[in-house]
Amino acid sequence: MSGPHASSDHLVTDSTAATEFVEESAVDVEAPSAVDEVVVLDFGGQYSQLIARRVRECGVYSELLPHHVGVEEVRRRKPKGLILSGGPASVYAEGAPRLDPELLELGIPVLGICYGMQLIARELGGRVEGAEVGEFGRSDLTVLEPGRLLAGTPAEQTCWMSHRDTVFSAPPGFTALASSTASPVAAIESQERDIYGIQFHPEVVHTPYGQHVLTTFLEDICGLDRSWSAASIVEEQIERIRAQVGDGRVICGLSGGVDSSVAALLVHRAVGDQLTCVFVDHGLMRKNEGEQVISAFRDHFKVPLVAVDAEERFLAKLKGVTEPEAKRKVIGAEFIRVFEEEAAKLSGAKFLVQGTLYSDVIESGGGTGAATIKSHHNVGGLPEDLEFELVEPLRALFKDEVRAVGAELGLPERLVWRQPFPGPGLAIRVVGGEATKERLDVLRDADAILQDEIRQAGLYRELWQSFCVLPDVRTVGVQGDERTYGYVVVIRAVTSDDAMTADWARLPYDLLEQIASRMINELREVNRVVLDITSKPPGTIEWE
Known part of the structure; x- marks a missing residue:
C-alpha cells in the first residue's frame, strides 16, 4: 500500500489532511551545560514527544528536533545517541519525510521506531512494503533472537503497534530480532554498525517492556549515565530568562493553573519585580478560582499582580460563536488584546510569559508532518500582529516535569497537583452552543x-x-x-x-x-x- 494513508504511525484518524507547520514547532532548546544528550528526530508522529519524555524518565536529557534540521545541526549538538521517531507517512509516498544517510554515519548509536525503523530498513537495503492488513493497537510479539536491544525481555510479550507498511526482510548485515502478528520483522539490529530498529512503540504504556528497551538502548548501548533530573532545569532556565529579558519589563498572563504558575515563579525568580502578572478573569473559570489565584500570588508569593475583570468583554466576543476552534481563537486573540492594554500601562513591557508545554505545541501541529488535533489558544490561537516577544520557559517540558519544577520552586502542593484546565476555560466545555x-x-x-x-x-x-x-x-x-x-x-x-x-x-x-x-x-x-x-x-x- 502506498500514498498518504499507508501510515506507519497513523495515530490520529479523524484529523484533517496534511498541514504545513513552522519549523520552530518542534521544540529547540539547548541542552543544559555539561549534560549528555540524546536527540530525537521527529518524523511527524503524534507520539514523538513521548519518546523524549520516556528518555528523560530514564535520567537522560533528550530533545525533540524536526527531522529536517540537517546532519550538521545534529553533529553540532554532539549527542550520545539518536532516535528516529514514528510518523504518519508511508516511506514510499511522494513527499514523505526521508532519512539523510549521513545520520547513520555519525559514529553514535541509532534507534529507529516504527516509521524510523522502516526508513533505516529501506535506506540500507531491506524490504519494506504495504501489508495486506494494518496492525493497530496491542499485538503479540515473539522474540526470535534478543541480541543487545531486546536482552532481558521475555520470548513472548505484548506490544503496541500502529502501522500499515511492514518490514518483510532485514537489511544485509542486520539480525531480525522479533516478529509480531502482522510484522514478519518487528525488530532489527546491527551491532557492528550500532544501528537498531523496532516496529512497535516502546514509548506508550501499552508496551509493558518498552521502558526496559529504551533503558537498554540508553545505558547498555549508548553508555549514558542517568544523571539528569527535571529539577536541574530551574537554574538553567533562570539564566536563559535573564539573558533574554535583560532589564526589560515582563508581563505574564496568569491563569492560576500549574503551567502559568510555574512559569510566573520561574520568571519572578529570574528578574524579580521586572515581572508583573496579569490575571484576567474572563468569566470562564471554575467556581471561586479567581479569588484563590489573586490571594496566592499577591499574599503568599508577593508577586506584582494586576487583576482585570473582563467577563462582559469576553462574553460579548463569544456571542454567537459555537464552533470550538473559533472559540479558542477568539479567546486567544482577546487575551492578547487585554495584555497589550495592560502592558501599555506598565511603561512598555515588551515580553510576554506563557506557560506553553510540549503537549500544547504538538497538538497545535507541533511537528513537521504532524496533524493538527486542536489549536491551543497560546499556540495556534495567537494573533499574527502579536506585539510581544514570548518568554516560554516550559515549552520543552512535560506536565510531570513542570510539577517537579513547581515543587522545587516552593509552589504549594494543592497548586502543583491541580488538574489541567484548558486556557479557553469553560467556554470549550459548553459544547455545540454559545457560551x-x-x-x-x-x-x-x-x-x-x-x-x-x-x-x-x-x-x-x-x-x-x-x-x-x-x-x-x-x-x-x-x-x-x-x-x-x-x-x-x-x-x-x-x-x-x-x-x-x-x-x-x-x-x-x-x-x-x-x-x-x-x-x-x-x-x-x-x-x-x-x-x-x-x-x-x-x-x-x-x-x-
Whole structure:
C-alpha cells in the first residue's frame, strides 16, 4: 500500500489532511551545560514527544528536533545517541519525510521506531512494503533472537503497534530480532554498525517492556549515565530568562493553573519585580478560582499582580460563536488584546510569559508532518500582529516535569497537583452552543459539585482530569410530579501519564450516584447526568 494513508504511525484518524507547520514547532532548546544528550528526530508522529519524555524518565536529557534540521545541526549538538521517531507517512509516498544517510554515519548509536525503523530498513537495503492488513493497537510479539536491544525481555510479550507498511526482510548485515502478528520483522539490529530498529512503540504504556528497551538502548548501548533530573532545569532556565529579558519589563498572563504558575515563579525568580502578572478573569473559570489565584500570588508569593475583570468583554466576543476552534481563537486573540492594554500601562513591557508545554505545541501541529488535533489558544490561537516577544520557559517540558519544577520552586502542593484546565476555560466545555452566562453558571456549579465529591473520595490525585461538560441539549424529566426540560451534564474523568493517551476512569458507582444526586437536587436547570466512557484515542480528553 502506498500514498498518504499507508501510515506507519497513523495515530490520529479523524484529523484533517496534511498541514504545513513552522519549523520552530518542534521544540529547540539547548541542552543544559555539561549534560549528555540524546536527540530525537521527529518524523511527524503524534507520539514523538513521548519518546523524549520516556528518555528523560530514564535520567537522560533528550530533545525533540524536526527531522529536517540537517546532519550538521545534529553533529553540532554532539549527542550520545539518536532516535528516529514514528510518523504518519508511508516511506514510499511522494513527499514523505526521508532519512539523510549521513545520520547513520555519525559514529553514535541509532534507534529507529516504527516509521524510523522502516526508513533505516529501506535506506540500507531491506524490504519494506504495504501489508495486506494494518496492525493497530496491542499485538503479540515473539522474540526470535534478543541480541543487545531486546536482552532481558521475555520470548513472548505484548506490544503496541500502529502501522500499515511492514518490514518483510532485514537489511544485509542486520539480525531480525522479533516478529509480531502482522510484522514478519518487528525488530532489527546491527551491532557492528550500532544501528537498531523496532516496529512497535516502546514509548506508550501499552508496551509493558518498552521502558526496559529504551533503558537498554540508553545505558547498555549508548553508555549514558542517568544523571539528569527535571529539577536541574530551574537554574538553567533562570539564566536563559535573564539573558533574554535583560532589564526589560515582563508581563505574564496568569491563569492560576500549574503551567502559568510555574512559569510566573520561574520568571519572578529570574528578574524579580521586572515581572508583573496579569490575571484576567474572563468569566470562564471554575467556581471561586479567581479569588484563590489573586490571594496566592499577591499574599503568599508577593508577586506584582494586576487583576482585570473582563467577563462582559469576553462574553460579548463569544456571542454567537459555537464552533470550538473559533472559540479558542477568539479567546486567544482577546487575551492578547487585554495584555497589550495592560502592558501599555506598565511603561512598555515588551515580553510576554506563557506557560506553553510540549503537549500544547504538538497538538497545535507541533511537528513537521504532524496533524493538527486542536489549536491551543497560546499556540495556534495567537494573533499574527502579536506585539510581544514570548518568554516560554516550559515549552520543552512535560506536565510531570513542570510539577517537579513547581515543587522545587516552593509552589504549594494543592497548586502543583491541580488538574489541567484548558486556557479557553469553560467556554470549550459548553459544547455545540454559545457560551452564555447562564450556561457557564450551570456548568460552573456542576463542576464544583464534581470536584468536591472527587476530593472527598480521595481520588483527585489519582485522576489526570475530572470535569463536567454541558452539551447544547435539553431532555425531558420528572421532578416533583412535574415535567421538566433541563440540561444534561456529562461527567468526564480520565487517567493518564502524559495526556497523549488516556483511559476513562472507573469511578465507583456509589460515588457516581452521589454526584448525580447532588447535581439534580441542587441545580434546578439540570435533570440528567451521564458518564463519558471514551478513551483517548479515539476521543480527546476535552470534548472540544
